[in-house]
Amino acid sequence: AQSVTQPDIHITVSEGASLELRCNYSYGATPYLFWYVQSPGQGLQLLLKYFSGDTLVQGIKGFEAEFKRSQSSFNLRKPSVHWSDAAEYFCAVGAFSGGSYIPTFGRGTSLIVHP
Amino acid sequence: DAGVIQSPRHEVTEMGQEVTLRCKPISGHDYLFWYRQTMMRGLELLIYFNNNVPIDDSGMPEDRFSAKMPNASFSTLKIQPSEPRDSAVYFCASSLAYGEGTDTQYFGPGTRLTVL
Numbered sequence: 001a002q003s004v005t006q007p008d009i010h011i012t013v014s015e016g017a018s019l020e021l022r023c024n025y026s027y028g029a030t031p032y033l034f035w036y037v038q039s040p041g042q043g044l045q046l047l048l049k050y051f052s053g054d055t056l057v058q059g060i061k062g063f064e065a066e067f068k069r070s071q072s073s074f075n076l077r078k079p080s081v082h083w084s085d086a087a088e089y090f091c092a093v094g095a096f097s098g099g100s101y102i103p104t105f106g107r108g109t110s111l112i113v114h115p
Numbered sequence: 116d117a118g119v120i121q122s123p124r125h126e127v128t129e130m131g132q133e134v135t136l137r138c139k140p141i142s143g144h145d146y147l148f149w150y151r152q153t154m155m156r157g158l159e160l161l162i163y164f165n166n167n168v169p170i171d172d173s174g175m176p177e178d179r180f181s182a183k184m185p186n187a188s189f190s191t192l193k194i195q196p197s198e199p200r201d202s203a204v205y206f207c208a209s210s211l212a213y214g215e216g217t218d219t220q221y222f223g224p225g226t227r228l229t230v231l
């Protein structure tokens with residue numbers, strides 16, 4: 001069965017600093033990988049996804065992620081963090097089942113942004 | 116489109132009571148998912164539907180939980196009887212059919228359930 005590990009429960013950065021959130025996955029086939037963001041009191045919103053092609057994918061809100069098969073990683077990055085980026089970030093790996101990609105989510109990383 | 120709509124947004128009930136959570140998916144989406152989010156267990160998939168038919172309910176914790184989708188625009192998640200350990204945020208999500216972007220799920224705002 002697939003699984004996702006997000007090693008960092010909390011990450012604190014200063015506004016304007018760069019950001020990298022770590023994600024490691026376990027999946028027997030070609031992974032379908034996602035990053036979602038959850039703002040307080042809201043549902044999850046897709047930031048970006050990867051299935052094939054260029055291993056560096058661009059997403060919304062200035063985020064990007066790089067797929068590294070050799071490391072089973074899909075880390076999320078942003079060059080300059082804004083205070084509005086403070087949220088919970090979830091990495092997920094999708095397994096195709098019943099006609100849809102069913103994501104298994106990591107436990108999430110809470111991003112705290114200091115002014 | 117208004118997005119995925121869930122009601123109520125907050126529910127407080129007493130142990131033993133029946134709780135019904137409601138979801139309206141995005142029009143035209145073929146898949147509907149119910150998730151539960153807790154601090155202890157994170158985000159768990161409970162059940163999902165394709166064209167109103169339950170496909171996988173292996174995540175439903177026990178017989179006290181049931182879900183239905185009587186039509187393409189409405190689904191319910193029912194807990195009967197409710198217990199304090201059911202306290203969580205319950206999310207509904209929907210997505211398109213395979214080949215039309217089935218990979219992206221659109222989440223509702225969630226229902227925060229508190230069972231006293």
